[in-house]
Amino acid sequence: MKLVEAGEPAAGEYRLDDQIGFILRRAHQRHVALFAAHIADLTPPQFAALAKLRDIGETSQNQLGQLVAMDAATIKGVIDRLKARGMVELGRNDGDKRLIMVRLTDAGRRAVEELVPLAEKITAETLSPLTSREVDTLVRLLAKIA
Amino acid sequence: MKLVEAGEPAAGEYRLDDQIGFILRRAHQRHVALFAAHIADLTPPQFAALAKLRDIGETSQNQLGQLVAMDAATIKGVIDRLKARGMVELGRNDGDKRLIMVRLTDAGRRAVEELVPLAEKITAETLSPLTSREVDTLVRLLAKIA
DNA sequence: CGAAATTCATTCGTATGCAAATGATATCAG
């Protein structure tokens, strides 16, 4: 008498490898590794900040952080490192003196433009185990839980 | 004349928010936040190590790291903190003197047993925006790219 | 108007996560 089908956990059993959190973490790890393999001198969060700045132009540090899903402490570190490398420059805001405005430098803009094709390749490679139908489905479902 | 449908990027356009890497990062962030909300005194990697140890029994530190997708440096830190809290204990291996064997303490085992129901709740809550069909699909596709 | 609440940026502490270098131990090849 077979009590449990193959691959189906018994009631009450907890399989780490089947948990969404564990799988999410591994999928994210793989993506970061592929990113590093193609773009060695910039991290995904750094590139995200540059790409977002290119799209929206100058913004405050915190605002940028919200747009790229980083809290205040995290975006500060990212911006500090991008600034040290001459990719962004900072300035005060006339209206609201609390704000630190961030904008791309010419070098930063050139870097984004150069890297976007590589970033597209990274996205494609990350998704390469899937059919294009599956890609659409995955992105849609993932966005739902993000 | 409409050149681009709403939601469809023009050729060559790169939308950060649609990239799998960015969405993966946000989904992972949300899961970690939900985890912390339910299990305040343990991180997901720490719980993963405990859960895996419960399933497979004593192993070497590196072996455990491979099973929970952490490199040697990372698993060491996780084990150090679990050891400091009395959840695991370490020992030398008779056959191979390089190995550090790791096993659950009684307290560690009790902790896992107590936390598994909460972990199941976290998994369910992370996936709550999806139907059960969508859950199966997401897990399957995510596992493919992980 | 002016006190209270909010927002922005910064700092500190803790915890992953990974690359690279190192020393100890095992294994393999000749």
Added chain:
DNA sequence: CTGATATCATTTGCATACGAATGAATTTCG
């Protein structure tokens, strides 16, 4: 058997990531 290779654990350095506390500036509200 022994030198070359490989594995295990450790350490250092760097980069997210977030909670909590802080000070400055702004907004809200009574």
